[in-house]
Amino acid sequence: MNQKYNPALFWFAVLNAVATFLLIGLGGLVTSHEAGMSVPDWPTTYGYNMFLFPVDKWIGGIFYEHSHRLLASVVGLLTTILAVWLWLQDSRKWIHWLGIGAFLLVIAQGILGGLRVRWQLDWLGVPHGAVAQTFLVLTCSIALFTSRWWIHSAAEKQIYVPRGLRSHVLYVTILIFIQLLIAATMRHQHAGLAITDFPLAYGKIWPATTPEAIAHYNATRPAGTFGNPITAFQVNLQLIHRLVAYTIFLGVAAAAGLARKKLGGRDPLTKFAVFWLVLLSLQIVLGAATIWSNKAADVTTLHVMVGASALLTGMLWWLVAQRRTRLAG
Amino acid sequence: MKKSLLLLALGIFAMGRIAGAGDLTGTISLKGTPPAEASFASKMQDDPNCSVLYAGKYPTTRFYVVGANGELADVVVSLQGISGKSTGASAAPVTMDQKGALYVPQMVAIQTGQKLIVKNSDTFIHNVHTTPTANPESNQVQMGGGADLTYTFDKPEMFLKFKCDVHPWMFAWVSVFDHPYFALSGPDGKFTIKNVPPGKYTLAATHRKLGTQTAEIEVKDDGAAQNFTFEVK
Numbered sequence: 001m002n003q004k005y006n007p008a009l010f011w012f013a014v015l016n017a018v019a020t021f022l023l024i025g026l027g028g029l030v031t032s033h034e035a036g037m038s039v040p041d042w043p044t045t046y047g048y049n050m051f052l053f054p055v056d057k058w059i060g061g062i063f064y065e066h067s068h069r070l071l072a073s074v075v076g077l078l079t080t081i082l083a084v085w086l087w088l089q090d091s092r093k094w095i096h097w098l099g100i101g102a103f104l105l106v107i108a109q110g111i112l113g114g115l116r117v118r119w120q121l122d123w124l125g126v127p128h129g130a131v132a133q134t135f136l137v138l139t140c141s142i143a144l145f146t147s148r149w150w151i152h153s154a155a156e157k158q159i160y161v162p163r164g165l166r167s168h169v170l171y172v173t174i175l176i177f178i179q180l181l182i183a184a185t186m187r188h189q190h191a192g193l194a195i196t197d198f199p200l201a202y203g204k205i206w207p208a209t210t211p212e213a214i215a216h217y218n219a220t221r222p223a224g225t226f227g228n229p230i231t232a233f234q235v236n237l238q239l240i241h242r243l244v245a246y247t248i249f250l251g252v253a254a255a256a257g258l259a260r261k262k263l264g265g266r267d268p269l270t271k272f273a274v275f276w277l278v279l280l281s282l283q284i285v286l287g288a289a290t291i292w293s294n295k296a297a298d299v300t301t302l303h304v305m306v307g308a309s310a311l312l313t314g315m316l317w318w319l320v321a322q323r324r325t326r327l328a329g
Numbered sequence: 330m331k332k333s334l335l336l337l338a339l340g341i342f343a344m345g346r347i348a349g350a351g352d353l354t355g356t357i358s359l360k361g362t363p364p365a366e367a368s369f370a371s372k373m374q375d376d377p378n379c380s381v382l383y384a385g386k387y388p389t390t391r392f393y394v395v396g397a398n399g400e401l402a403d404v405v406v407s408l409q410g411i412s413g414k415s416t417g418a419s420a421a422p423v424t425m426d427q428k429g430a431l432y433v434p435q436m437v438a439i440q441t442g443q444k445l446i447v448k449n450s451d452t453f454i455h456n457v458h459t460t461p462t463a464n465p466e467s468n469q470v471q472m473g474g475g476a477d478l479t480y481t482f483d484k485p486e487m488f489l490k491f492k493c494d495v496h497p498w499m500f501a502w503v504s505v506f507d508h509p510y511f512a513l514s515g516p517d518g519k520f521t522i523k524n525v526p527p528g529k530y531t532l533a534a535t536h537r538k539l540g541t542q543t544a545e546i547e548v549k550d551d552g553a554a555q556n557f558t559f560e561v562k
Contacts, residue, residue, distance in 0.1 A: 038494035040456050040468040047470070059453060060376050060495040120458075120466040215540050219561060220364055228490075229538075294367075 003091045005148045012085065013143040016078040020139045021308065023075050024132050026068045028304035031187050032297035035061025036125060042114040045069070072110060079106045082142065095145055102142060105135050122188050129184035133177065136308055137315045144319060153327060160328040161269065161321040165258050169273075169321065172251035173314030179244045180307055186237055187304075194234035196221050198291040201239060209235050245284060248310075252280045269321060276313045282306055350524040351552025353408075357514040357534060359401040361561035363393035369498045376496065378453045379430050390498075391435055392538050400518030401536065401559060403436040405487065405504045407511035408522070409531040409543065412485070414508040417443030422479075424448060425491070425501060427455050427471070432491060432501035436537075441485060441507040447471070447478040454495055461489045464505070468494075488537055502537060525552070534559075 030036050038061030039045050045053040045066055050073070058066055079102050086099035109131045116124035144150055186194070195201045202208075202217060209232035218229045256273040263270050286303040293299045366389035373379040373387050394402035417440030426433045428450045439445055447457050452473040459467050463484040471478055482489065482505045493499035504511070512520040514534075525548045534557040535541040542557050 034497035035494050037458050037468050038456055038497075040458070040470050046454070046472075057454060059378060061497055062454070062495050065494075117468075120468055122460075216562070219538050219540070296371075 003151055005151045006089060006146065007148075009085055009089060010143065010146045010148070012078075013082055013139070013146045016075065016082050017136070017139040017143045019071070019075050019078055020136050021305070023068070023071050024136055024308050025301060025305045026064070026071055027129070027132060028301035029297065030061075030064045030068050031125065031129075032295070032300045032304075033061055033064050034190060035064040037117065037120070038062050039065045039069070039117065042069075042117040069113075072113065076106050076110060079103055079139070086142070086146075090146070092145075095142070098138070098142055098145070102135070102138050105131065105138065109135060122190065125188040126181070126184045129187070130181055133180050133308055133311055137312060140312055140316060141319060144316060150323065153323065156327075158324040158327040159263065159267065161325045162262050163325075165255070165262055166318060166321045166325065168251070168258060169255050169314055169318050172248060172255060173311065173318060175244065175248055175251065176307070176311045176314055179241065179248060180311060182237065182241050182244060183304070183307060186234070186241060187300075189228070189234050189237075191228040191230050191234055193221075193291060193295050194230045194238045196291065196294070198288050201235075201242075206239065207235065242287075245287060249280050249284060252277050252310075252314075269317060269324075272313070272317050272320075276310065276317065279306060279310050279313060283310055349550065350526050351548055351550055353510075353522040353525045353532070353546070353548055353553050353555065355406070355520055355555045355557065356518045357401040357404045357406070357520065357536075358399045358518055358556070358558045359393070359395050359539075359561065360399065360558055363395065363538075363561050366390045366392060372496075372498050373430070376430070378451075379496070382429050388429075388431060394516065396516060396518060400514075400516065402514050402516045402518065404514040404520070404534050404536045404557070404559075405436070405438055405511065406514065406520045406522065406532065406534045406557075407438075407504075407506055408508070408525070409533050411508040411510060411530075414510075415441045415443075415506070416509050417441050417481075417507075420509070422446050425503075426450050427457075427493070427499070430455075430493075430496045430499060432493075432499055435501045436504075436513055437501065438504045438506065438511050438513050439482070440509055441483055441505055442481055445480040445482075445503060447480065447491070449473060449475055449477075455493045455499070456495055458492050458494055459489060460492060461486055464489065487535060504535075 041047065043050060046057065050069055053066060083099035083103040087096045090096065109128065112124060112128045112131060116128055197203065207213065214230065214232050214235070256277045259267065259270040259273040283303065283306045286299065286306055289299045290303050368387055368389050370387040373383060420440055420443045422444035423437055423439050424446045425437055426448045430451060437445065449455055449471045454473060455471050457469050457471050457478055463486040464482045469478055484505070485507045486505045488502040488504055491501040491503060510522050510525055512522045514520045527548050527550055529545070529547050531543050532546050532555055533541050533543045536559055539559040542559065544555050544557070546553050546555050
């Protein structure tokens with residue numbers, strides 16, 4: 001490989017990845033504050049050019065939605081520069097196309113967000129959230145591929161990572177992505193909490209979802225400020241979300257245990273897997289706190305961001321493991 | 330002479346209307362203690378406009394508007410099984426205001442084709458976002474003190490939600506009927522459906538949280554009465 005490490009390019013890719021992570025957090029705040037439709041027009045903002053919208057009008061939900069749009073524009077600009085930079089400065093053909101892919105994805109994501117507003121389609125928020133997570137993984141992967149470690153690791157002796165362990169981490173990461181899709185579907189129901197207690201659900205391990213039971217939940221659950229009554233689908237969806245969360249936790253715990261057994265406790269990938277487990281533990285606490293706080297916006301948004309971090313950690317772990325294994329021959 | 334004859338004819342027509350149609354009245358009550366309403370404090374205090382308006386005494390949700398003796402307001406009462414009898418096009422418009430970052434009133438009932446005028450008495454921006462299930466969705470800007478917005482709906486729908494995403498605690502529910510035989514219970518729990526033609530009907534009372542109760546009734550020339558009691562278990 002002729003590619004040389006370019007610190008400026010690497011740190012720019014990191015900047016783009018960090019901005020993307022913050023954008024996901026801001027997007028989380030938009031949904032947590034039910035502010036997705038607070039600016040009814042797009043790409044303008046209340047008829048103004050979005051970059052000239054007066055600050056004194058950034059009130060209530062507009063603050064979150066408008067900030068989200070502005071930061072999205074910044075990420076779009078950074079991604080465009082990164083794609084051009086990779087094309088011109090990086091000798092690896094595949095990373096050129098990765099940069100172009102990121103550019104196309106950020107454009108698609110912007111249009112998806114715009115159409116969600118223009119067409120008033122709530123469900124478009126779900127693919128918007130899914131593309132956001134995919135884009136975060138992509139930008140962070142680009143940062144990894146342009147890092148000193150990735151480019152110069154060929155010269156160092158690498159330790160092989162067993163295939164079973166790599167596959168296990170990949171499957172758990174895919175499960176986390178599915179979990180994020182379930183979560184995005186839950187968040188875009190706009191009905192508040194479908195189940196208001198934890199660890200039980202309406203006082204039971206598996207609550208009834210008959211029409212009579214749902215009517216009773218709606219009549220007696222604490223009055224949230226949300227407008228929509230809950231449905232059996234929403235109750236079942238949250239139960240599935242909980243079950244998948246426990247499964248992921250066990251999967252990540254197993255990954256950390258396997259990494260320690262196969263690679264040793266001092267291996268960076270073992271430490272990274274332990275970090276992953278800590279993230280998952282935090283995520284379960286935040287999931288519980290989301291319910292106990294009646295879906296407080298800041299707690300819920302933190303839950304979204306840690307979820308994105310868990311996906312990212314799994315993906316980066318797998319990419320590093322793949323790289324090490326390939327170089328170890 | 331022609332004018333007198335016209336007045337006489339109108340008088341006879343009106344008498345005929347009164348003789349052939351009665352008022353349907355009743356009272357809605359609530360048994361049991363409803364769940365506590367949620368305060369808007371945590372959301373409103375972050376908004377400078379609202380924190381000034383309410384100075385620490387923030388409103389709450391109003392899902393259960395209950396009087397001292399259990400009188401239940403905001404229940405939609407309507408005759409079932411009637412359609413295609415809307416007189417909405419000629420009915421007086423109904424007005425709903427946005428005042429103090431709340432919808433006033435929060436519960437409205439209109440006919441298909443009847444105008445619903447949405448005002449903004451606040452000095453700040455709202456977006457008026459309808460999220461219907463049968464009618465088309467819309468999301469419109471309304472600047473502080475801006476021009477009124479006028480809505481009509483073609484299809485009947487219960488609890489068509491109006492919301493403001495700038496102030497996410499703001500909701501109103503508009504029930505749309507394609508006939509004029511409906512009413513909302515007031516703060517005293519009472520309702521009146523006027524000029525119901527004699528006959529046998531199913532009468533439904535629906536509360537947003539407590540669901541629907543029905544009763545089989547017969548309306549005679551002098552009208553009919555039917556009470557409903559909802560219960561929170």
